[in-house]
């Protein structure tokens with residue numbers, strides 16, 4: 001299901017476009033206001049390269065431009081042409097992570113290695129997503145479910161694909177993040193007591209399985225009042241939370257950016273539930289086109305998933321209130337209003353008939 005893309009052409013485009021990232025765009029890229037819909041995929045690759053540069057990864061880890069570009073091209077080619085879990089989603093999650101790093105001033109609180117792990121995890125977190133979720137994988141007894149014994153089959157697969165890509169483009173890019181690296185960087189770039197290794201990227205990607213949402217959020221809630229950036233466990237929970245927040249952050253973006261994302265998500269959801277119906281599998285209720293509407297999908301998701309998660313992160317970083325919490329509250333009001341209008345319309349139609 002990989003895209004057939006002319007890699008040489010894309011590389012050329014990358015190189016050409018990299019000359020054009022203005023100071024203004026670099027600053028805009030650091031905000032949750034960023035509008036992904038205005039950019040083509042080759043431009044997004046250049047923007048991701050810019051993120052690596054502006055977080056000093058390129059200089060700090062002596063990344064060769066060619067190796068970094070090869071890595072990004074491999075990542076790009078391993079996202080599928082599907083409605084939601086595609087390269088645009090990968091870009092948005094990575095860009096939100098990048099924005100959060102700047103907004104929370106994490107550059108002064110975590111090591112460059114930790115930040116590289118977080119950005120790499122965001123980039124790789126949905127690699128080769130087939131457009132059908134874990135429940136489907138398990139119910140349909142797919143190869144992925146069989147391979148991973150029904151345990152986070154998709155997330156384990158995303159990690160496996162990430163590894164295969166990283167091994168392919170090694171050593172330039174991954175030496176600070178992965179074990180077995182010969183680079184002396186490993187000993188100098190480490191974050192205190194924690195030696196960076198592959199398990200950190202795996203840890204972050206596996207944390208995106210929503211089946212583990214409450215477990216991870218509750219742990220963060222418990223440590224949040226006494227949070228200590230030098231505590232290894234605290235830091236790891238924060239890294240997981242940052243990837244999770246970035247992954248489900250569409251509603252923190254301007255409505256003009258967020259709403260088309262919801263259309264994409266529902267398209268993928270409905271496709272899955274249609275397939276479930278066709279194959280006689282249990283139908284996932286929140287994906288069922290006969291039960292779900294745009295407003296009902298969002299009011300529940302915002303109230304029960306987004307607000308509790310974003311509120312907890314905002315306690316640690318109060319500056320995030322205006323950047324992620326307020327837009328999500330506005331989105332809730334917007335969808336509540338739509339839900340109410342739809343209910344009013346339905347009851348007035350019923351009265352007439």
Ligand SMILES: Nc1nc2c(ncn2[C@@H]2O[C@@H]3COP(=O)(O)O[C@H]3[C@H]2O)c(=O)[nH]1
Pocket residue numbers: 133208209210247248249250251262265297298301
């Ligand atoms: N209803 C709703 N679900 C979302 C939204 N963003 C993310 N999700 C869900 O959160 C999940 C995060 O992990 P997945 O990528 O597997 O699938 C995602 C969707 O099921 C959203 O804006 N609305």
Ligand SMILES: [Zn+2]
Pocket residue numbers: 089093125126247
């Ligand atoms: Zn995702």
